Amino acid sequence: MPERFTELTSRTIVLAQESIDTDQIIPARFLTTTTRAGLGAQAFYDWRYDASGAPLADAPLNTIDRAEHKILVAGDNFACGSSREHAPWALLDYGVRAVISTSIADIFTSNALKNGLLPITVDKETHQRLLDEPGGRVTIDLERCTLSIGNTEPIPFTVEPFARRCLLEGVDTMGWLVERIPAIEHFERTQDNAA
Amino acid sequence: MPPEHPRTLFDKVWDAHQVQAETADAPGILYVDLHLVHEVTSPQAFSELDARGLKVRRPDRTYATLDHSTPTLPPGADGVRPYTTADAAAQVEALQRNCARHGVRLAGWDSEDRGVVHVMAPELGLTQPGMVVVCGDSHTATHGAFGALAFGIGTSEVAHVLATQCLLQRKPKTMRVTLDGALRPGVSPKDLTLAVVAAIGFSGGSGYVIEYAGEAIRALDMEGRMTLCNMSIEAGARAGMVAPDEKTVAFLRGRKFAPQGEAFEAAAARWLALASDKGARYDKELHVDAAAITPMATWGTTPDAAIAIGAPAPTPVSDSQVRSLAYMGFTAGEVTTHAPVDVVFIGSCTNGRLSDLRYAAAVLRGRRVKESVRMLVVPGSESVKRAAEAEGLDQVFIDAGAEWRLPGCSMCIAMNGDFVAPGQLAVSTSNRNFEGRQGKGARTILASPATAAASAVMGVLTDPRVFSEERAHA
Numbered sequence: 001m002p003e004r005f006t007e008l009t010s011r012t013i014v015l016a017q018e019s020i021d022t023d024q025i026i027p028a029r030f031l032t033t034t035t036r037a038g039l040g041a042q043a044f045y046d047w048r049y050d051a052s053g054a055p056l057a058d059a060p061l062n063t064i065d066r067a068e069h070k071i072l073v074a075g076d077n078f079a080c081g082s083s084r085e086h087a088p089w090a091l092l093d094y095g096v097r098a099v100i101s102t103s104i105a106d107i108f109t110s111n112a113l114k115n116g117l118l119p120i121t122v123d124k125e126t127h128q129r130l131l132d133e134p135g136g137r138v139t140i141d142l143e144r145c146t147l148s149i150g151n152t153e154p155i156p157f158t159v160e161p162f163a164r165r166c167l168l169e170g171v172d173t174m175g176w177l178v179e180r181i182p183a184i185e186h187f188e189r190t191q192d193n194a195a
Numbered sequence: 196m197p198p199e200h201p202r203t204l205f206d207k208v209w210d211a212h213q214v215q216a217e218t219a220d221a222p223g224i225l226y227v228d229l230h231l232v233h234e235v236t237s238p239q240a241f242s243e244l245d246a247r248g249l250k251v252r253r254p255d256r257t258y259a260t261l262d263h264s265t266p267t268l269p270p271g272a273d274g275v276r277p278y279t280t281a282d283a284a285a286q287v288e289a290l291q292r293n294c295a296r297h298g299v300r301l302a303g304w305d306s307e308d309r310g311v312v313h314v315m316a317p318e319l320g321l322t323q324p325g326m327v328v329v330c331g332d333s334h335t336a337t338h339g340a341f342g343a344l345a346f347g348i349g350t351s352e353v354a355h356v357l358a359t360q361c362l363l364q365r366k367p368k369t370m371r372v373t374l375d376g377a378l379r380p381g382v383s384p385k386d387l388t389l390a391v392v393a394a395i396g397f398s399g400g401s402g403y404v405i406e407y408a409g410e411a412i413r414a415l416d417m418e419g420r421m422t423l424c425n426m427s428i429e430a431g432a433r434a435g436m437v438a439p440d441e442k443t444v445a446f447l448r449g450r451k452f453a454p455q456g457e458a459f460e461a462a463a464a465r466w467l468a469l470a471s472d473k474g475a476r477y478d479k480e481l482h483v484d485a486a487a488i489t490p491m492a493t494w495g496t497t498p499d500a501a502i503a504i505g506a507p508a509p510t511p512v513s514d515s516q517v518r519s520l521a522y523m524g525f526t527a528g529e530v531t532t533h534a535p536v537d538v539v540f541i542g543s544c545t546n547g548r549l550s551d552l553r554y555a556a557a558v559l560r561g562r563r564v565k566e567s568v569r570m571l572v573v574p575g576s577e578s579v580k581r582a583a584e585a586e587g588l589d590q591v592f593i594d595a596g597a598e599w600r601l602p603g604c605s606m607c608i609a610m611n612g613d614f615v616a617p618g619q620l621a622v623s624t625s626n627r628n629f630e631g632r633q634g635k636g637a638r639t640i641l642a643s644p645a646t647a648a649a650s651a652v653m654g655v656l657t658d659p660r661v662f663s664e665e666r667a668h669a
Contacts, residue, residue: 018515034238083347111349
């Protein structure tokens with residue numbers, strides 16, 4: 001079950017590049033795992049390590065204090081590509097709790113929300129303000145659906161209402177669906193009769 | 196007479212699968228007819244079922260295969276398969292174990308049905324018009340070629356479907372992409388696909404289900420339609436669909452899991468009625484002139500960065516495009532047909548079918564792969580492999596100097612030990628040219644099977660019509 005998400009104040013990591021795809025977030029060669037755990041070590045691996053596996057000293061993702069930087073601000077079309085849920089698993093394990101961009105891929109958004117990683121899309125102007133201030137402090141309030149850059153006026157954002165409730169209240173989506181199996185069985189009976 | 200409320204193909208499939216309609220507070224519950232499973236995105240889902248004491252609810256609607264982590268070289272003299280790592284072997288064993296425990300059918304190593312999930316399911320007739328098909332794989336859109344609503348899901352959702360046969364979903368928007376006119380001779384479905392992705396843009400399809408329509412779509416065979424629908428996700432759309440027609444019906448007739456006899460005729464009548472009603476509305480419309488398309492190839496590191504072969508690489512309009520060009524080693528305003536190609540890959544769920552291998556073999560017959568080029572040909576399934584070998588295509592590839600491998604995803608996702616070395620330039624029939632997609636530091640040009648074969652011969656990115664014109668003049 002995902003960790004709850006209510007409010008978060010943290011500094012930003014800015015990766016301004018557009019179309020940061022899921023192969024950048026976690027390269028496919030690390031997908032042979034059979035668990036969800038520990039994938040933070042491979043998050044953005046090819047941006048953080050050289051061909052021999054030695055850490056790149058100048059890679060911001062290796063030098064920042066992860067406990068202080070939990071909000072990723074990324075270029076447009078973030079997390080395009082594969083359906084791998086390893087992408088949000090890797091980001092969460094690395095320490096990221098929210099991602100902000102002008103657009104975020106559909107499947108990634110769905111996967112992230114199920115794991116307690118909050119994807120937020122903002123307009124270009126807000127995005128530019130965030131890009132211009134790497135490491136800036138941002139407050140995300142999921143109850144009110146607002147984000148504030150520093151101490152400035154809160155900016156509203158939208159999250160799919162059910163996913164929001166799941167994050168705020170810790171609703172177990174699988175449990176919610178399993179409770180509805182009687183309705184599913186009823187649907188199946190009507191289908192069998194129709195066929 | 197047109198219906199009072201004309202509906203799109205998508206609407207019809209969507210409406211027929213609503214267990215519970217969506218409300219402002221909660222998504223709808225969407226029923227899944229066919230759940231395809233592979234080794235990479237399923238182990239954590241089975242673990243979740245185990246942790247909750249749940250079983251696979253409908254093993255009869257679930258079908259698994261081995262494709263991503265599997266070696267494409269045969270077992271050694273010791274009978275051991277050459278997995279790239281112990282983890283890869285363990286992942287395959289996990290799926291074998293999970294399927295056995297839950298009674299899920301698995302096209303495993305010993306099965307004549309095994310193949311890349313999106314090649315295998317259609318050829319077995321598992322995929323049928325009007326179905327909702329899901330898989331923990333973004334290229335599930337492939338099955339939309341049959342008029343199914345097919346899309347990729349994450350592993351949490353794989354667990355949802357295993358446990359309940361349903362997903363929580365809000366209704367997406369619809370986009371119709373109409374391909375007017377006919378493709379010119381020598382222009383393949385992959386060229387059309389790359390042109391469509393370029394026209395929509397890398398995120399233009401986000402939030403939409405695409406319906407492909409028009410003269411050029413009706414003219415495509417089922418394999419070409421699969422190539423097109425397959426890459427819908429590369430424009431951000433989770434699903435792409437083509438209305439079923441007589442070609443769809445003919446393709447499915449007699450397939451292993453398709454209805455048989457009278458049941459087939461009844462099903463075929465239902466399938467043909469799925470086409471969008473006249474007057475149905477779409478949230479977005481796009482027209483592409485199919486007759487203007489020429490062989491295409493990508494110049495950058497997103498699949499929409501596609502241009503006609505021989506056209507100059509564009510002048511970057513963003514920092515990301517500057518980075519993309521620099522990564523590829525191309526220069527703005529210069530053609531990309533001079534750079535030496537190191538690797539050619541033919542295969543994948545986009546272009547690993549029999550027609551794709553025929554396109555490539557037609558170019559390679561009687562020619563040699565240039566010495567500096569390594570060429571890998573990986574059939575999409577055991578069935579494709581058997582059919583290709585029956586008509587001697589394997590020998591054409593081998594005689595030309597290419598490697599003929601066992602079916603699998605192979606160098607498309609490069610997690611099984613088949614990869615492009617750092618800095619090498621590949622012409623690939625796969626679907627993604629992301630940085631490092633085919634191996635750390637690998638540079639990928641996406642193109643059609645004929646282009647890949649022509650490029651293997653010439654050692655540089657080559658418009659395959661050079662060879663077809665030679666044939667025409669011979």
